[in-house]
Amino acid sequence: MTFEPRDPNFAARVSESFGRQTLMSTLGAELQSVEPGRVVIRLPYREDICQQHGFLHAGAIASVVDSACGYAALTLAEPGAAVLAVEFKINLMKPAVGSEFLARGRVMRSGKTLTVCSGEFVVGEGDSPIAMMQSTIITVRDRPELES
Amino acid sequence: MTFEPRDPNFAARVSESFGRQTLMSTLGAELQSVEPGRVVIRLPYREDICQQHGFLHAGAIASVVDSACGYAALTLAEPGAAVLAVEFKINLMKPAVGSEFLARGRVMRSGKTLTVCSGEFVVGEGDSPIAMMQSTIITVRDRPELES
Amino acid sequence: MTFEPRDPNFAARVSESFGRQTLMSTLGAELQSVEPGRVVIRLPYREDICQQHGFLHAGAIASVVDSACGYAALTLAEPGAAVLAVEFKINLMKPAVGSEFLARGRVMRSGKTLTVCSGEFVVGEGDSPIAMMQSTIITVRDRPELES
Amino acid sequence: MTFEPRDPNFAARVSESFGRQTLMSTLGAELQSVEPGRVVIRLPYREDICQQHGFLHAGAIASVVDSACGYAALTLAEPGAAVLAVEFKINLMKPAVGSEFLARGRVMRSGKTLTVCSGEFVVGEGDSPIAMMQSTIITVRDRPELES
Numbered sequence: 001m002t003f004e005p006r007d008p009n010f011a012a013r014v015s016e017s018f019g020r021q022t023l024m025s026t027l028g029a030e031l032q033s034v035e036p037g038r039v040v041i042r043l044p045y046r047e048d049i050c051q052q053h054g055f056l057h058a059g060a061i062a063s064v065v066d067s068a069c070g071y072a073a074l075t076l077a078e079p080g081a082a083v084l085a086v087e088f089k090i091n092l093m094k095p096a097v098g099s100e101f102l103a104r105g106r107v108m109r110s111g112k113t114l115t116v117c118s119g120e121f122v123v124g125e126g127d128s129p130i131a132m133m134q135s136t137i138i139t140v141r142d143r144p145e146l147e148s
Numbered sequence: 149m150t151f152e153p154r155d156p157n158f159a160a161r162v163s164e165s166f167g168r169q170t171l172m173s174t175l176g177a178e179l180q181s182v183e184p185g186r187v188v189i190r191l192p193y194r195e196d197i198c199q200q201h202g203f204l205h206a207g208a209i210a211s212v213v214d215s216a217c218g219y220a221a222l223t224l225a226e227p228g229a230a231v232l233a234v235e236f237k238i239n240l241m242k243p244a245v246g247s248e249f250l251a252r253g254r255v256m257r258s259g260k261t262l263t264v265c266s267g268e269f270v271v272g273e274g275d276s277p278i279a280m281m282q283s284t285i286i287t288v289r290d291r292p293e294l295e296s
Numbered sequence: 297m298t299f300e301p302r303d304p305n306f307a308a309r310v311s312e313s314f315g316r317q318t319l320m321s322t323l324g325a326e327l328q329s330v331e332p333g334r335v336v337i338r339l340p341y342r343e344d345i346c347q348q349h350g351f352l353h354a355g356a357i358a359s360v361v362d363s364a365c366g367y368a369a370l371t372l373a374e375p376g377a378a379v380l381a382v383e384f385k386i387n388l389m390k391p392a393v394g395s396e397f398l399a400r401g402r403v404m405r406s407g408k409t410l411t412v413c414s415g416e417f418v419v420g421e422g423d424s425p426i427a428m429m430q431s432t433i434i435t436v437r438d439r440p441e442l443e444s
Numbered sequence: 445m446t447f448e449p450r451d452p453n454f455a456a457r458v459s460e461s462f463g464r465q466t467l468m469s470t471l472g473a474e475l476q477s478v479e480p481g482r483v484v485i486r487l488p489y490r491e492d493i494c495q496q497h498g499f500l501h502a503g504a505i506a507s508v509v510d511s512a513c514g515y516a517a518l519t520l521a522e523p524g525a526a527v528l529a530v531e532f533k534i535n536l537m538k539p540a541v542g543s544e545f546l547a548r549g550r551v552m553r554s555g556k557t558l559t560v561c562s563g564e565f566v567v568g569e570g571d572s573p574i575a576m577m578q579s580t581i582i583t584v585r586d587r588p589e590l591e592s
Contacts, residue, residue: 313496314496316496317494317495317496317501318491318492318493318494318501319492319493319494319495319501319503319504321492322470322471322492322493323470343466344466344467344469344470345467345470346465346466346467347465347511348461348462348464348465349526349589349590353465353466353467353507353510353511354507354510354529354532355467355503355504355506355507355508355510355511356467356503356507358503358506358507358510358532359502359503359504359506359507360503362501362502362503362506363495363501363503378497380536381502381536382535382536383533383534383535383536384502384506384533384534385531385532385533385534386531386532386533387530387531388528388529388530388531441497442497
């Protein structure tokens with residue numbers, strides 16, 4: 001699927017909004033790439049975001065995949081609109097073993113009100129996913145207190 | 149529903165395991181209560197775990213509710229068994245506005261292999277939930293490298 | 297939670313719409329009760345809606361719980377608005393053994409655009425649930441081709 | 445991903461088990477193709493499996509996608525093992541308009557106990573999906589009362 005962004009500044013807008021997501025810097029996540037309908041976030045392994053066995057906590061994984069999906073949706077929003085997570089579901093399929101990970105979000109359906117995204121969490125390009133997400137995002141308009 | 153714990157030391161075991169979840173201290177979360185089949189985690193609002201509009205990030209919310217559900221499952225596991233998150237789904241129903249929040253996990257079905265939990269994220273006792281979770285947890289045995 | 301219906305004819309409207317859901321009569325489901333924010337559907341066991349081991353098929357269970365949730369949302373919609381399922385997640389917790397079952401849908405959050413419902417599938421009043429659902433429903437307005 | 449079936453008779457086994465899923469024939473669904481880790485089910489439009497606006501009911505869609513996912517898991521199970529749906533989540537992305545549909549199930553992760561599948565519901569090969577599913581299936585062994 002290819003998408004036509006409604007805002008020519010979509011990449012700068014995602015980058016600026018990502019910079020305001022304080023959880024991302026707390027987790028050590030960085031924006032890796034932004035294309036229409038697709039966003040990738042990089043997350044290095046860190047000892048302070050783990051569960052009890054020393055693997056990355058499912059919540060840390062969910063956080064970055066949720067952000068990747070939300071920003072994939074934002075790449076397609078018109079100027080002034082904001083996006084909010086409605087819900088998501090994530091399957092954790094194997095322990096997150098590695099020194100660096102990628103969270104990928106991809107728009108599967110872009111509607112006027114709702115966007116459905118597919119996300120995954122992988123070690124590298126060719127690998128089978130560590131986690132898989134399906135998420136729903138709402139586009140909010142005419143709410144000046146919410147920016148991008 | 150009432151549950152009979154298989155490990156008389158279930159509360160100490162949850163507490164000790166929670167102390168090893170480094171993501172919880174990174175987020176500022178604390179264990180509030182542990183009963184058979186029910187766990188509550190407290191999360192104060194902090195500016196460094198937010199999304200772009202200054203609300204708590206959905207991932208921070210998911211992290212503590214997922215831990216509350218996982219530990220609710222662990223209260224019912226026999227000594228030596230460990231629990232791992234298989235998957236969860238969360239609905240974000242309103243912005244997380246407040247200075248302190250509670251994540252509650254509750255066992256809905258306790259099976260030999262799988263446990264199903266229901267979770268919620270609230271400001272206080274009587275309030276309607278900010279978020280609602282349904283999660284599946286697997287009990288793993290004979291894996292000495294995984295402890296509780 | 298108690299809800300104030302926006303349409304005094306909500307019960308007749310749900311009943312009339314249910315009568316047009318041909319899948320419900322194909323499965324043998326009947327509307328049992330309609331209150332603001334809560335709907336119950338009855339499903340007798342039948343041999344022609346099963347999976348390979350003779351238990352009710354997860355899809356048959358999901359169908360009636362999804363309808364119960366959708367109609368719980370419709371009880372709170374204003375006249376002329378319609379509701380559509382956005383997504384749902386269901387956990388199947390034990391085999392559906394019994395001669396008659398109840399699917400219960402309950403509104404957890406009623407917003408202008410989105411409604412979040414909690415559903416369950418049980419044999420009788422006091423029993424632990426066979427299945428548990430969390431679902432999201434969208435309210436659609438100004439679409440005369442969609443009625444209730 | 446390619447998978448090595450543990451049962452050389454996997455296709456006949458799926459076909460035989462599908463024949464015992466009475467819900468499938470009640471809905472008018474037919475098995476279209478069976479490969480290791482992938483199953484496709486065909487569902488013609490029928491007026492008796494619809495919701496109130498005459499579109500296919502979300503539950504009918506979920507039923508066939510759930511079966512496609514479950515049978516995709518069964519293609520990889522060893523002889524004598526059975527599979528049961530643990531949970532699934534489905535997003536309905538656009539109305540099911542068409543005269544015939546395909547439900548596709550695909551294994552994303554094949555574990556000893558749990559299998560995670562990805563499913564979709566489409567009109568034809570190149571189309572964007574009408575619905576998207578993520579599901580978890582458990583493999584059950586040494587339960588002679590459950591066959592395939």
